[in-house]
Amino acid sequence: MAQLSMKDAREFMNALNSFAILDANGRYTYVSENWCRMTNCTEENALGRRVEDIVPDTLAHQVYETGQPVFGHPVVLNDVTMFTNYIPRFSADKKVVGCFLYTIVHGAREAMQLEKQLQALSEKVEYYQKRLSREHGAKYSLENIIGESPEILHLKNQIRQAAASSSTVLIEGETGTGKELIAHSIHTLSPRATSDFVRVNCSTIPEDLMESEFFGYTSGAFTGALKDGKKGRFLVANHGSIFLDEVNLLPVTMQPKFLRVLQEHEVTPVGSADSVPIDIRVIAATNKSLLDLVEKGAFRMDLYFRLNVIRIQAPALRTHKQDIPLLVENMIEKLNREMGTFVQGIEPEALNFLMKYDWPGNIRELQNYVEVAMNNATSPILTQADFVHSESFKTLVSRYSSAPKTTYNLRLLRMEFEKNIIQEVLQTTHGNKQQAAKMMGISRTVLYEKLKEHGLI
Numbered sequence: 001m002a003q004l005s006m007k008d009a010r011e012f013m014n015a016l017n018s019f020a021i022l023d024a025n026g027r028y029t030y031v032s033e034n035w036c037r038m039t040n041c042t043e044e045n046a047l048g049r050r051v052e053d054i055v056p057d058t059l060a061h062q063v064y065e066t067g068q069p070v071f072g073h074p075v076v077l078n079d080v081t082m083f084t085n086y087i088p089r090f091s092a093d094k095k096v097v098g099c100f101l102y103t104i105v106h107g108a109r110e111a112m113q114l115e116k117q118l119q120a121l122s123e124k125v126e127y128y129q130k131r132l133s134r135e136h137g138a139k140y141s142l143e144n145i146i147g148e149s150p151e152i153l154h155l156k157n158q159i160r161q162a163a164a165s166s167s168t169v170l171i172e173g174e175t176g177t178g179k180e181l182i183a184h185s186i187h188t189l190s191p192r193a194t195s196d197f198v199r200v201n202c203s204t205i206p207e208d209l210m211e212s213e214f215f216g217y218t219s220g221a222f223t224g225a226l227k228d229g230k231k232g233r234f235l236v237a238n239h240g241s242i243f244l245d246e247v248n249l250l251p252v253t254m255q256p257k258f259l260r261v262l263q264e265h266e267v268t269p270v271g272s273a274d275s276v277p278i279d280i281r282v283i284a285a286t287n288k289s290l291l292d293l294v295e296k297g298a299f300r301m302d303l304y305f306r307l308n309v310i311r312i313q314a315p316a317l318r319t320h321k322q323d324i325p326l327l328v329e330n331m332i333e334k335l336n337r338e339m340g341t342f343v344q345g346i347e348p349e350a351l352n353f354l355m356k357y358d359w360p361g362n363i364r365e366l367q368n369y370v371e372v373a374m375n376n377a378t379s380p381i382l383t384q385a386d387f388v389h390s391e392s393f394k395t396l397v398s399r400y401s402s403a404p405k406t407t408y409n410l411r412l413l414r415m416e417f418e419k420n421i422i423q424e425v426l427q428t429t430h431g432n433k434q435q436a437a438k439m440m441g442i443s444r445t446v447l448y449e450k451l452k453e454h455g456l457i
Contacts, residue, residue, distance in 0.1 A: 018031075018032050018034035018035035018037075018038050018102075018103045019032050019034075019035065019100065019101060019102045019103065020032065020035050020046075020100075020101040020103075021089075021098060021099070021100055021101070022051055022060060022098050022099040022100075022101065023097070023098050024096070024097045024098055025050070026050050026051050026052070026060055026061070026064065026099070027048055027049060027050055027051070028046045028047050028048065028049055028051065028054075029047065029098075030047075031043055031046045031047070035103065038077070038078075038080070038082065038103065039054060039055070039077060039078070040078055041054055051101075055075055055077060057075045057076065057077075058075065058084075059073050059084075059086055060086055060099050060101070062086075063086045063087075063088050063096070063099050064088075064096050064099070067088050067090075067094075067096050068088070069085070069086055069087045069088060070084075070085065070086040071085045071086075072084075072085065073085070073086070075103075082103045083103065084101055084102070084103045085101070085102040085103075086099055086100070086101060087099065087100040087101075087102070094191050138183075138184035138185070138187040138188045138193075138197040138241075139184060140181050140184035140185060140188070141184070141185055141188040141189070142156055142159060142160075142185045142188070142189060144181060144184075144185070145159075145178065145181060145182070145185060146323065146326050146327050146330045147320060147323035147326060147327065148322075148323065148326065149320035149322050149323045150320075151315040151319055151320040152315070152320060152323060155182070155312070155314070155315060158312050159182060159185050159186055159189065159312070160189060161310075162186050162310045162312065163185075163186050163187075163188075163189030163190040164189075164190075165310060166190075166281060167309040167310050168262065168281075168282045168283070168284070168306060168307055168308075168309045168310065169183075169186060169281075169282075169283045169284070169309070169310045169311075169312060170284050170285075170286070170290070170307045170308045170309070170310070170311050170312070171183060171283065171284070171285040171286070171311075171312045171313075171314060172285075172286055172287075172289065172290070172311065172312070172313050172314065173285075173287065173313060173314025173315070173316070174287055174314070174316050174360075174362055175287050175361065175362065175364070175442050175443075175446050176317075176361045176362035176363055176364030176365055176441055176442065177314035177315065177316060177317070177362045177363060178314055178362075178363055179245070179285040179287075179314050180199065180243065180245060180285065182285075182312060182314060183199075183241075183243040183245075183283045183285060184197065184243075186241075186283060187240070187241040187243075187281070187283070190241070190281065192239065192240050192241055192281055195239045195240030195241070196236060196237050196238075196239070196240035196241075197237075197240055197241050197242075197243065198233055198236050198237035198240065198241070198242045198243065199242075199243045199245065200213075200214075200233050200242065200243065200244055200245065201245045201246055202244055202245065202246045202247055202248075202249050202250045203245075203246045203249040203443075203445045204445070207251045207253070207254070210251065210254050211254065211257065211270055212225075212230070212232070212270050213232060213233060214232050214233050214234055214254075214257075214258075214267075215232040215234060215257070215267045215268060215269050215270060216229065216230050216231045216232030216234075216235055216267070216269040216270070217229055217230055217232075217269050217270035217271050217272075218269050218270070218271040218272045219271075220271065221269070221270045221271025221272075222270070222271070225271075229269070229271075232267060232269060234261060234267045234278055234280060235267060235276065235278060237278075237280045238278045238279060238280060239279050239280070240280065240281070241280065241281040241282075241283055242280050242281070242282055242283070243283045243284075243285070244282065244283070244284040244285070245284075245285050246285065246286065246287065246445075247284040247285065247286050247290075247307065248286040248287070248288040248290060248293055248299065249445075250299075252298070252299075252300075255299070255300045255303050256300070256303075258303060259300065259302055259303045259306060261278070261282075262282060262303075262306040262307075263306065265277060265278055265279065265280075266278060282307070284307050287446070290304050290307070290308065291304065316359075316362055317359040317362040317363055317366065318358040318359055321355055324351065324354055324355055324366070325351055327363065327366060328346055328351065328354070328366070328370055329345070329346075331366070331367050331370045331371075332345065332346070332370065332374065332382075335367075335370065335371055335374055336374075339371075339374065339375075341374055341377075342380060343374050343377060343380060343381075343382060344380040344381060345380075345381050345382070346381065346382040347381055347382065347383050347384070349383070349384050350373075350382055350383055350384040350386070350387060353384045353387060354366070354369075354387070358414075358417075360414060360417065360418050360421065361440050361441040361442055362441075364441035364442065365440060365441035365442075366441075367441065368438070368439065368440070368441040369387060370382075372387075373386035373387045374386075415454070418450065418454070419454040419456070421440065422436070422440070422447070422450060422451065422454065422456065423456070425439050425440055426456075433447055433448070
């Protein structure tokens with residue numbers, strides 16, 4: 001990443017006649033030699049004293065109250081007018097923990113010049129922070145969560161509250177509900193936004209490689225290890241956030257090691273006897289109830305409690321169908337950019353058709369069918385015919401909305417419907433599971449889970 005040049009820093013420092021640093025209580029912790037000459041106060045007498053005791057006209061209190069800098073404030077001391085700039089110092093959780101004081105005595109013109117230099121440097125720092133966030137941070141923010149329903153508004157409030165905390169977050173929700181989007185948004189709104197956001201899907205790492213992937217390893221730790229060793233995912237995420245997707249698939253053998261990370265805030269690389277302290281925010285997601293897994297003995301209770309500090313439920317699309325028009329509009333705009341198409345909208349009859357379906361694959365499934373329709377479209381406006389080009393989708397919608405019910409238990413109805421969908425899609429793809437997973441808007445790993453769950457393999 002590019003850095004501010006030494007020339008920038010040198011010009012900035014040369015512009016200062018004096019500077020000082022205050023702590024969280026407004027007491028001096030550092031004063032420069034020029035500051036001592038200008039104030040006629042020795043370093044020994046200044047350190048530890050409150051700023052008001054030496055400079056009665058100070059505006060430092062205003063900076064502590066508002067968190068905003070003050071530039072070019074005139075202060076008269078020993079019959080000399082000095083122009084002071086107050087810059088707040090922030091902690092990781094964005095609290096004011098001190099103040100920098102920069103003072104010049106040459107006059108208002110120099111004060112204005114210094115203000116411009118400070119503003120330019122501030123803009124450079126902000127630019128590089130944003131650039132770093134784009135390169136290593138989260139890709140999405142709260143604005144990417146589309147919807148105006150009570151469910152989505154409540155979800156956004158939960159995200160804001162979680163972002164203000166440093167505690168572990170557990171996101172639960174069905175496949176395709178946007179759990180990763182929620183995790184990105186929490187990181188983006190948090191004080192760690194400019195640090196790394198590391199995303200790991202626990203289902204994609206083989207169990208025998210999991211320890212070295214998460215904890216890293218030292219040189220010569222095992223056959224085939226890199227000469228200089230390797231940083232694990234936890235260390236890569238140091239000072240940032242790590243997102244553990246499908247944490248419900250974390251092997252039982254690894255769960256005690258993850259528990260230790262959460263409890264002790266340290267990791268021990270493979271092949272090392274020494275632990276390395278880390279500072280990370282853990283955000284985990286699951287499409288299965290961890291509490292159910294705890295009751296079955298498949299997930300440690302103590303790890304569950306460590307993860308379940310802040311719990312967020314990603315709402316299923318069937319619970320906020322009123323957001324479908326906004327979602328479809330957003331999807332069309334996004335897919336137009338990606339595919340180079342020029343679809344302008346969707347007709348009301350087609351929207352009503354989509355509203356009849358309960359979307360067991362949730363938003364991911366909806367996006368899949370919108371993309372299929374856009375590829376089928378022969379006019380700028382999507383029609384119902386574009387969505388039913390595949391007869392299987394038309395059959396599924398009509399069957400679900402009109403079939404007689406032998407039970408009104410929602411869970412059993414969903415299970416039965418989901419099984420029928422999987423069977424019909426697999427029949428359509430002639431047993432090609434990768435293609436079937438793509439059609440249903442789920443990963444192949446999730447498809448295999450559902451095949452087992454429904455006794456289809």
